[in-house]
Amino acid sequence: MSIAFGKEFNAAGAVSPELQRKLLYLAASGSGSVLSGHTTMKGLSATAGDKADAGNFNDLVNMMQMATARQERIDALNDRLNKLEEKSYEALMQTEEDLRIAREDLQAIRDSAYQITFPDGTVRSVYRDGDKVRTEDGAEVDRSIIKAEDMPADLTDWSTRMSVSNTVRRLDGRLDRIKNVREELGDIRDRTNDNPSNDDLGELENLVNALPESALDTSKEPNQDPVQSFNDVAENLPQNVTPEIPQSRPDPNPVP
Numbered sequence: 001m002s003i004a005f006g007k008e009f010n011a012a013g014a015v016s017p018e019l020q021r022k023l024l025y026l027a028a029s030g031s032g033s034v035l036s037g038h039t040t041m042k043g044l045s046a047t048a049g050d051k052a053d054a055g056n057f058n059d060l061v062n063m064m065q066m067a068t069a070r071q072e073r074i075d076a077l078n079d080r081l082n083k084l085e086e087k088s089y090e091a092l093m094q095t096e097e098d099l100r101i102a103r104e105d106l107q108a109i110r111d112s113a114y115q116i117t118f119p120d121g122t123v124r125s126v127y128r129d130g131d132k133v134r135t136e137d138g139a140e141v142d143r144s145i146i147k148a149e150d151m152p153a154d155l156t157d158w159s160t161r162m163s164v165s166n167t168v169r170r171l172d173g174r175l176d177r178i179k180n181v182r183e184e185l186g187d188i189r190d191r192t193n194d195n196p197s198n199d200d201l202g203e204l205e206n207l208v209n210a211l212p213e214s215a216l217d218t219s220k221e222p223n224q225d226p227v228q229s230f231n232d233v234a235e236n237l238p239q240n241v242t243p244e245i246p247q248s249r250p251d252p253n254p255v256p
Contacts, residue, residue, distance in 0.1 A: 073201060074192065080208055081189055084216075088182045091216040095178060098218070099171040106164045109156050110136070116146055126151070129158035177215035184211060 113125035113136070125136045128148045133141040188204050196204060 070198065070201070073205070077192055077201070077205060077208065081185060081192065084208070084211065084213070085182070085185055085189075087213075087216050088178060088185060091178050091218050092175070092182065094218045095171060095175045099168065099175060102164065102167045102171055106161075106168055109161050109164060112156065113161075114151055114155050118145065127158040127161050128155065132158075134158050174215070174218075177212070181211055181215050 110125060113127060115123050115125050117123050126133050126141055126146065127136075128151045129140075131148050133143075133146050133148050133151065135141060184207070188207055191200065192204055
C-alpha cells in the first residue's frame with residue numbers, strides 16, 4: 001500500500017494534523033511508503049523511493065510523535081497558566097476590596113479617637129490600653145498627663161485599634177504577594193509564547209509548579225496570619241511621654 005502526499009508533504013515544515021493522522025495510520029499498520037508518491041513525481045522508481053524512504057520513515061514518525069508530545073506539554077502549561085491567572089485575578093480583586101474596607105475602618109477609628117493637649121501644646125489622639133494610655137504611634141503617655149480611668153469608657157481602645165491596623169498590614173502584604181505571583185505568571189506566559197526549547201519548557205513547568213499558590217488563598221482571615229505582637233515591637237516604640245520630655249522619639253516601626 002502506498003499513499004501519495006504530493007504538495008502536502010514538506011519535510012522541513014511543521015507536521016500538520018492531517019499528516020500526523022496519516023503517519024500514525026502508517027505506523028500502526030506497518031505498511032506503505034511515506035514518500036512513494038513524492039519520489040515518483042521526482043522521476044524515481046517506486047522501488048527506489050521505497051528504499052530511500054525506509055530509513056526515514058521511523059525518524060519522521062518519531063519526529064511527529066515528539067512534536068505531538070511537545071504540543072501537549074505546551075497546551076497543558078497554557079491551561080495551568082489560564083487557571084492560575086484567573087485565580088490570581090479573583091484574589092487581587094477580593095484583596096483590594098478587603099483592604100479598602102479595612103483602611104476605611106482604621107480611618108474611622110482615628111477620626112473618632114480621644115484627643116488631648118500635651119504640655120508642649122500639641123494635640124494628639126490617645127487610646128486606652130488597660131491601665132495605660134497610648135498615643136497614635138504606640139508611645140505610653142505619662143499618668144501625670146492623663147490617666148486611663150479618666151478617659152470615656154465608650155471609646156475605641158488600643159487593642160481594637162491595633163487589631164484593625166494589623167489587618168491593614170496583613171492585607172497589604174497579601175496584595176504584594178498576589179501582585180508578585182501575577183508578575184511571575186506574566187513572565188512565564190511570555191516565555192511560553194516565544195517558542196521555548198525543550199529545556200526551557202521544562203524550566204517553565206518547574207517555575208509554575210513552584211509558584212506559591214497559597215498566596216492566592218483569600219479564604220483565610222487576614223488576622224490568622226502570624227504577626228508581631230505589641231510586646232515583640234515594644235522595644236522599638238518611643239519612651240513614656242512626660243511633661244519634662246513632651247516629645248516622643250520617632251518610632252522606627254510606626255504603626256499604620
